[in-house]
Amino acid sequence: xxxxxxVSDLWKAxxxxxxxxxxxxxxxxxxIYALMGDxxxxxxxxxxxxxxxxxxxxxxxxYRAQGQLLPHDRELRRRITLVLPRxxxxxxxxxNNVAYGLRIRGQERGAIGDRVHRAIDFVGLGxxxxxxxxTLSSGETQRLGIARALVIDPQILFLDEPAAFVDVRNREIxxxxxxxxxxxxxxxxxxxxxxxxxxxxxxDRLLILSEGRLTAP
Amino acid sequence: MNSIxxxxxxAISLILHLDAELLxxxxxxxxxxxxxxxxxxxxxxxxxxxxxxxxFPFKGVVISMLNTFMGLPxxxxxxxxxxxxxxxxxxGFLALLYTPSAMIIAQSILAFPIVTSLSHSAIVAVxxxxxxxxxxxxxxxxxxxxxxxxxxxxGIMSAIIAAFxxxxxxxxxxxxxxxxxxxxxRVMTTTIALETDKGNFELALALGIILLGISLFVNxxxxxxxxxxxxxxRS
Numbered sequence: 001x002x003x004x005x006x007v008s009d010l011w012k013a014x015x016x017x018x019x020x021x022x023x024x025x026x027x028x029x030x031x032i033y034a035l036m037g038d039x040x041x042x043x044x045x046x047x048x049x050x051x052x053x054x055x056x057x058x059x060x061x062x063y064r065a066q067g068q069l070l071p072h073d074r075e076l077r078r079r080i081t082l083v084l085p086r087x088x089x090x091x092x093x094x095x096n097n098v099a100y101g102l103r104i105r106g107q108e109r110g111a112i113g114d115r116v117h118r119a120i121d122f123v124g125l126g127x128x129x130x131x132x133x134x135t136l137s138s139g140e141t142q143r144l145g146i147a148r149a150l151v152i153d154p155q156i157l158f159l160d161e162p163a164a165f166v167d168v169r170n171r172e173i174x175x176x177x178x179x180x181x182x183x184x185x186x187x188x189x190x191x192x193x194x195x196x197x198x199x200x201x202x203x204d205r206l207l208i209l210s211e212g213r214l215t216a217p
Numbered sequence: 218m219n220s221i222x223x224x225x226x227x228a229i230s231l232i233l234h235l236d237a238e239l240l241x242x243x244x245x246x247x248x249x250x251x252x253x254x255x256x257x258x259x260x261x262x263x264x265x266x267x268x269x270x271x272x273f274p275f276k277g278v279v280i281s282m283l284n285t286f287m288g289l290p291x292x293x294x295x296x297x298x299x300x301x302x303x304x305x306x307x308x309g310f311l312a313l314l315y316t317p318s319a320m321i322i323a324q325s326i327l328a329f330p331i332v333t334s335l336s337h338s339a340i341v342a343v344x345x346x347x348x349x350x351x352x353x354x355x356x357x358x359x360x361x362x363x364x365x366x367x368x369x370x371x372g373i374m375s376a377i378i379a380a381f382x383x384x385x386x387x388x389x390x391x392x393x394x395x396x397x398x399x400x401x402x403r404v405m406t407t408t409i410a411l412e413t414d415k416g417n418f419e420l421a422l423a424l425g426i427i428l429l430g431i432s433l434f435v436n437x438x439x440x441x442x443x444x445x446x447x448x449x450x451r452s
Binding site: 089101104 | 344346352353356360368
């Protein structure tokens with residue numbers, strides 16, 4: 001059951017400074033959407049609002065499944081997820097970090113192991129599942145963030161600058177993972193990036209956030 | 218000088234032979250302070266979580282009071298508990314004065330602000346990104362709080378160890394409310410005070426060495442926990 005997201009006439013200001021000024025768009029169908037814009041244009045704010053983590057001043061955020069409008073409740077929140085630029089590593093092993101999303105959903109211990117290992121393998125951290133997550137490199141940490149998100153099989157995955165603080169090699173690995181997410185997991189990925197080339201390499205659809213509004217290039 | 222050395226050697230002998238009286242005093246000390254710590258943690262940890270996550274009126278006043286009470290003079294606490302538990306006091310009907318229970322109450326009061334205040338500090342020091350990460354993965358507000366508390370684990374352990382060190386070394390409060398009754402409420406610190414008064418330095422010295430050993434152990438444990446916490450913070 002695919003999940004469709006649309007935002008319309010979205011407004012948000014911080015301490016009187018407008019960030020979003022009537023942003024509208026419909027994210028329909030699987031694929032990769034790249035949200036471009038310079039730093040400070042409100043990409044992260046838009047993703048956080050879409051991921052139901054932040055309130056907005058005006059406008060509408062609608063999620064639909066099979067034509068039905070879905071309430072913004074916990075059930076919906078658990079069908080989408082956002083990977084932050086700094087992922088927030090829990091002070092435990094790689095395995096436990098990835099298992100977190102399943103444990104809080106009350107998944108049985110027996111069912112968790114396989115899914116967690118598959119997610120860790122998917123991002124290429126299979127050899128490091130027992131390692132303390134805080135000792136990973138920045139590129140590996142970013143991949144851990146993606147594994148932690150994909151283990152819960154989100155229908156929409158928001159990625160906020162997933163390769164902003166990593167070296168070229170890790171950036172390539174992360175981009176490869178994003179493409180595989182679309183192809184193998186059939187996920188809808190909404191990616192915020194300031195890197196136009198990266199957006200062009202990955203995205204099926206490009207969007208530009210400028211002066212608080214979304215436009216096609 | 219000779220008498221000091223003689224007392225010291227007798228004290229070592231008492232420790233090595235694990236004298237029954239000595240053992241009884243040590244066990245009671247650990248039981249009273251350990252129970253007081255559990256009671257303080259049972260009340261203090263939930264309050265520290267509440268202070269860490271909720272906004273409510275006079276929260277700042279509560280935090281300031283807890284910080285102030287961390288330095289409560291034990292004799293004042295002893296006096297306060299004595300007045301509460303004395304026959305004419307509001308809780309006199311419980312007949313707890315001069316019992317280990319009274320000592321536990323006094324030590325719990327001493328440990329409570331230390332556990333609460335230091336645990337609260339550890340919780341608010343957790344990187345806010347942990348809370349956000351937990352939310353992005355679909356955690357309920359309660360699960361978010363649990364994730365943050367888990368991250369503050371080393372700080373909370375430090376708080377508990379620090380409180381244990383404080384109550385183990387305390388003498389004023391338990392002397393007032395326990396009465397230092399042999400075989401019933403006599404603990405290490407009160408015995409040291411009494412035996413020194415009597416000029417019986419062997420037992421006082423033996424207990425002093427053991428108390429020092431426990432203090433040293435507690436401080437090593439605290440240092441170890443803080444080091445691990447520091448390593449993680451650097452990571």
